[in-house]
Amino acid sequence: MLSGLFAPVSELLEAAGGEWGVYLEDLQTNEKLAINENQRFYAASVIKVPIMAAVFAEAYAGKLALGDKLKLRQEDLVGGAGVLQHMTPGTEFTVYDLVTLMIIQSDNTATNMMIDLVGADSIRSIMRKTGMENSSFYNKLMVVPAELEGYNEITAADIASHLRYLATGKVISYDSCLKMIAILKQQQHRDRFPFLLPDPDGEIIGMVPKWEFANKTGSVTKITHDVGIFYTGPHAISVSLLNKGLAQKDAASVMARIGRLLYDTYGPKA
Numbered sequence: 001m002l003s004g005l006f007a008p009v010s011e012l013l014e015a016a017g018g019e020w021g022v023y024l025e026d027l028q029t030n031e032k033l034a035i036n037e038n039q040r041f042y043a044a045s046v047i048k049v050p051i052m053a054a055v056f057a058e059a060y061a062g063k064l065a066l067g068d069k070l071k072l073r074q075e076d077l078v079g080g081a082g083v084l085q086h087m088t089p090g091t092e093f094t095v096y097d098l099v100t101l102m103i104i105q106s107d108n109t110a111t112n113m114m115i116d117l118v119g120a121d122s123i124r125s126i127m128r129k130t131g132m133e134n135s136s137f138y139n140k141l142m143v144v145p146a147e148l149e150g151y152n153e154i155t156a157a158d159i160a161s162h163l164r165y166l167a168t169g170k171v172i173s174y175d176s177c178l179k180m181i182a183i184l185k186q187q188q189h190r191d192r193f194p195f196l197l198p199d200p201d202g203e204i205i206g207m208v209p210k211w212e213f214a215n216k217t218g219s220v221t222k223i224t225h226d227v228g229i230f231y232t233g234p235h236a237i238s239v240s241l242l243n244k245g246l247a248q249k250d251a252a253s254v255m256a257r258i259g260r261l262l263y264d265t266y267g268p269k270a
Contacts, residue, residue, distance in 0.1 A: 001265050002026055002033045002237075009033065009258055016254045018245030021156035024262070025238040027167050027229070037157035038134060041242045044218030045081070045106045046225050047137060047152045050162060052099050052183070053130070054123040055114050056176040059095070066096040070113055078142035082107025103216060104186045108141040115140050130171055131161035156240040159227045163238045167229050184214035184228060192217060192226035193239055195256035197263050210268055215239070224251035230259075235266045 002024055013020045022035040059066050069092040077085050082105045101107040123137045135158040138150040165171040200209040215228025223244050230237045243251040
């Protein structure tokens with residue numbers, strides 16, 4: 001079914017302009033739709049997905065506990081997304097809560113606290129283990145070192161590989177993957193891929209949702225991403241949509257239309 005979407009997706013990207021990296025994969029049949037999938041893009045906040053995996057890997061190895069508490073320090077506070085920058089230094093948060101804020105609010109302060117906690121090597125290690133061979137991690141968020149060693153970069157194929165490991169329980173442990181996907185499903189940024197989808201819950205309380213999207217967005221000037229696992233009915237589709245060159249609203253509009261194409265192909269039929 002994905003092959004039937006190649007032409008309409010290609011037309012959307014061509015009409016929009018900018019540079020795109022796209023990788024869609026039916027995780028049950030392994031059917032793929034890939035466009036410029038190996039082109040490197042600045043990762044923006046999508047890098048927070050492997051950072052989360054690195055934290056869970058360290059917890060699984062017994063080097064930390066998700067219930068451990070960290071104290072928010074004045075020097076941790078950075079701008080951009082997230083609520084922690086407005087919190088009082090000295091307040092304590094569990095590692096699990098910080099990971100949750102890092103993902104669902106894209107909290108940059110929480111992210112940098114997690115980078116300090118596990119270290120760059122553990123983040124690079126989990127990226128290698130999940131097949132992110134053409135991607136790189138170097139820097140904290142909202143903190144630009146005077147001597148820049150390199151950039152945080154990803155490809156659509158690499159983030160798709162990481163998502164496949166998560167969705168199939170093939171990294172760290174099945175339980176860890178289950179917990180990470182549960183966090184991704186609580187995502188509060190829904191202005192891209194799922195924007196044109198119907199209300200997932202309908203009007204009847206307790207019914208199975210029409211769809212769920214376990215995702216992470218990323219944005220800086222002229223960089224707009226949305227990646228995740230799209231669940232609808234019996235289907236699970238990995239989605240990696242990366243753009244540079246367009247204003248955020250224009251890139252988001254294209255992603256929303258791709259979301260609607262996928263839903264109309266795989267979603268519940270009236």
